Amino acid sequence: MILSDKRILEEIEKGTIVISPYDRKYLGTNSYDVHLGKYLATYKDRILDARAHNEIEHFEIPEEGYVLQPGTLYLGVTLEYTETHAHVPFLEGKSSTGRLGIDIHATAGKGDVGFCNTWTLEISCAQPVRVYAGMPIGQLIYFVVEGEVETFYNKKGNAKYNGRTIKPVESMMWKNQF
Numbered sequence: 447m448i449l450s451d452k453r454i455l456e457e458i459e460k461g462t463i464v465i466s467p468y469d470r471k472y473l474g475t476n477s478y479d480v481h482l483g484k485y486l487a488t489y490k491d492r493i494l495d496a497r498a499h500n501e502i503e504h505f506e507i508p509e510e511g512y513v514l515q516p517g518t519l520y521l522g523v524t525l526e527y528t529e530t531h532a533h534v535p536f537l538e539g540k541s542s543t544g545r546l547g548i549d550i551h552a553t554a555g556k557g558d559v560g561f562c563n564t565w566t567l568e569i570s571c572a573q574p575v576r577v578y579a580g581m582p583i584g585q586l587i588y589f590v591v592e593g594e595v596e597t598f599y600n601k602k603g604n605a606k607y608n609g610r611t612i613k614p615v616e617s618m619m620w621k622n623q624f
């Protein structure tokens with residue numbers, strides 16, 4: 447089950463869903479629109495190593511926008527800091543971003559109950575496209591979770607992406623030690 451606009455509002459009032467900054471006008475029928483934060487990042491090395499800590503370089507999107515190029519993975523970040531304490535949040539693209547050939551996540555759209563942070567976006571594009579800080583980039587939808595949660599993401603000792611970051615965060619796969 448996906449939360450409706452009214453249920454999302456109730457959860458916001460209860461504090462079980464936090465979206466900051468929040469504006470009522472971005473609440474859709476059953477989703478909330480999130481926006482592109484001003485920082486992007488790319489990996490320093492062209493060849494990534496799934497066992498290594500691959501470092502990234504951050505840069506700011508200038509006022510006139512930034513042209514994304516196909517063949518490069520960009521890490522972006524939502525402007526919105528979110529907390530979801532009782533539901534499973536999912537990050538989805540928007541039809542309008544999809545129609546520009548922009549993907550905002552590479553395979554990972556699901557969040558965890560207890561996730562408290564901005565969302566890192568794994569951005570790629572089909573053809574060169576200029577993007578702007580603050581543009582609508584995706585939407586959050588909220589699923590009801592069945593059963594009790596034993597370990598909330600923000601209480602998990604080894605959660606990799608919890609915290610409060612205003613810049614995109616690189617892959618922490620290296621912490622899996624496989």
Ligand SMILES: Nc1ccn([C@H]2C[C@H](O)[C@@H](COP(=O)(O)OP(=O)(O)OP(=O)(O)O)O2)c(=O)n1
Binds near residue numbers: 557
């Ligand atoms: N595009 C995405 C998808 C998810 N997340 C956040 C919300 C999730 O609650 C958190 C962890 O996502 P996963 O469980 O998919 O990631 P891992 O399994 O790699 O990390 P962990 O071991 O910390 O669970 O990252 C994000 O910022 N950007």
